[in-house]
Amino acid sequence: MSQESLLHNDGPAHIHSHRALIGFDSHGIPTIVAKSDHDDDSDPNAFIRDYMNAVNEYKKTFPSKQDVVAQTPDPAVREMLVRTEQLGIDTTFDRFDRQKPQCNFGLAGVCCKVCNMGPCRVTAKSPRGVCGADADLIVARNLLRSVAAGAAQHGIHAREVILSLKWAAEGKLDIPIMGKQKVYDTARAFGIDVDGRCVNEIASELADVLLDDMSRTVPDEYRTIQALAPSERKQVWEELDVLPISAYHEVFEAYHKSGCATDGDWRSVLQQALRCGLAFTWSGVVGASIATDCLFGVGDRVTSKVNIGALKKGYVNIAVHGHLPTLVSEIVKVGREKKFVDLAKEHGALGIQFYGICCSGLSNLYRTNGVIPLSNAVSAELVLGTGALDLWIADVQDVFPAIMDVARCFKTTVVTTSESARLPGAERYEYDHRHSNIGETRALAEKIVERAIESFEARKGLPVYIPPYEVDAEVGFSVEYLCKRFGSFQPLADAIRSGKILGVVNLVGCCNPKVPYERAIVDVADYLLKNNVLILTNGCASFPLMKLGRCNVGALGKCGDGMREFLLPDLPPVWHVGECIDNTRSSGIFGGIVGALGINLYQAPFAFCSPEWGNEKGIDAALGFRLNGINSYHCVEAQIYGSKNVIEFLKLGTKETLGSVMHVNVDPVELGAKIVADMKEKRAALGWA
DSSP: OOHHHHTTTTSOGGGGOGGGTEEEOTTOOEEEOSSOTTOOTTOTTHHHHHHHHHHHHHHTTOOOHHHHHHHOSOHHHHHHHHHHHHTTOOOHHHHHHHHOSOOHHHHHTOEEOSSTTOOEEOOSSOOSOTTOOOHHHHHHHHHHHHHHHHHHHHHHHHHHHHHHHHHHHHTSSOOOOOOHHHHHHHHHHTTOOOTTOOHHHHHHHHHHHHHHHHHOOSOOOOHHHHHHSOHHHHHHHHHTTOOOSOHHHHHHHHHHHTSTTSOOOHHHHHHHHHHHHHHIIIIIIHHHHHHHHHHHOOOOOEEEEESGGGOOTTSEEEEEEESOOHHHHHHHHHHTSHHHHHHHHHTTOSOEEEEEEEHHHHHHHHHHOOEEEEEOGGGHHHHHTTSOOSEEEEOSSSOOTTHHHHHHHTTOEEEEEETTSOOTTOEEEEEOTTOTTGGGHHHHHHHHHHHHHHHHHHTTTOOOOOOSOOEEEEEOOOHHHHHHHHSSSHHHHHHHHHTSSOEEEEEOOOOOTTSSTTHHHHHHHHHHHHTTEEEEEESTTHHHHHHTTTTSGGGGGGSOHHHHHHHTTTOOSEEEEESGGGHHHHHHHHHHHHHHHTOOGGGSSEEEEOTTOOSHHHHHHHHHHHTTTOOEEESSOOSOTTOHHHHIIIIITTTTTTSOOEEEOSOHHHHHHHHHHHHHHHHHHHTOO
16 A cells, blocks of 8 residues: 555545635534535635635634633632632633634644744745745644654653663662563563563563664564554554654654655655654553553552542642652652651641642552542642642643742642753752662652641641532543453443444543633533443543543433443443553553454444643544544644645545544534444444444
């Protein structure tokens, strides 16, 4: 299969005509059509005018802060937005309002600044940049750079935790290997000899294999893909020539190809985006997940209080925010030891309590319990605005620099733990650039807990406001838990085949102020539940589903009869699988189901949905599932309006080659309806009711 067929260069004639390719729906979203109302073959600038009009229409859907206050589904968020405004504290939503109107050229992806001859932008007057790059090439370059950045971000996470596994196995890091069975099972899948060898020796070799896939320079087999990917998919990727050499190589090549005067073919640039998507998936997500489960254990299903109302007055309150589990896990362990609890009580506290913002808390929650999830990254300032937190631990990623302004208002101590992610004004208790102090992990953890106790004492008497909203959530679903619960994937597969469960969606992603905060996630979820669609969730998008009770058994009343009957008496309709990298758990569950059904992934009634995605990693996460033949669905548009060819490629152009498409609709209920309709179409193709 050629690169040209990958991008439908040999497709129907109307694909080649932008005026017969692009139409716009009622929300201003570009739509691939056979015939556009904007056809005018005599006007070569018709498409440029069309996409500018589309951008203007799309911007009208962006909510104001007052819209968010009126429409957000979480009453705790609503109360804290009002309170922070009364206190004169800036939030994400205030800053988003002040950015309006956002730049049309940026939203369309037709602004290029990869060299110092620019910046250049595509207009009717100037359809090419100084170097001659047209809209297709500029939009493709910008998209590729976002994909590469996402691969690098999750890749660094993976590198850190894989190194932690290696150093724990070799004794450089004094942390026990908790997931021994995971080490043995994964090693066997990779063809690593386990007979007569101790778990540390096997874990060290496994870590080396994962690191090789991340950093290989000489082209060779990508062992994680060879060991774990379905055969049908490996054949597809090989025919499309998108199998990566290594994560590092593909990110290098992405920035090389998209640089000034290098690759001038938008098709080649987008082919590299697919390679980066595979590297992101198999190293940044799967590699990170393997290492985390091996080192810290898989964990189990647990029940936790969630939302801001779960904050406790009178305790040394410590929030963990970010992605990396190594030091955070040790901090939580230290903070539970009698020595430090007694020290906290000596300073007038009732004890020490940990809270989770974003993924660090989720990672610890289902392994150690007792880390209370409060919010995702976008609303972190609202949590700080309660005045209830004594120490904020910022490890890496998804930590907005603006939290420092709010922390100063309430004298909350902020510490950073990584040289990669510093905040001006924060105290530093960090691993250095070379991790030469990795052996001091315990000492760093003790210093941080002691600093929290000092901060608690210094903050006595400060006003605290905690909105009274909390609820129980079930978290920690995994392949291992489901096999223990059901004995195998067969009962779940049978429920899907019979129609009790219409299909399964992985509902994940960031949050984005371009839609009413968390509203899109909840509205999509409720539509799916009503139509018997089982939901898997993780990361930032999981917070509204936890906070509003969708992750407990009480939400079964929102399900259709068939799925409710299957889940009763004790399973919630939304299965929380963990942090961002636990998309691996969702894909593992998908794989277990199709294995029991005897079909391929692309045939199954599955979907990937990130309604409010905003981070560069979001497009990679969608690509990861798209590359496996699973459609993606969103309420926020990518910055691709300016290129008819990139729109075609990203949304519909891979239907024949990958078996998947991308749908965008700013109306979450309509998006849910599209997911349900597509699942019914896949069921019909399989001959299922």
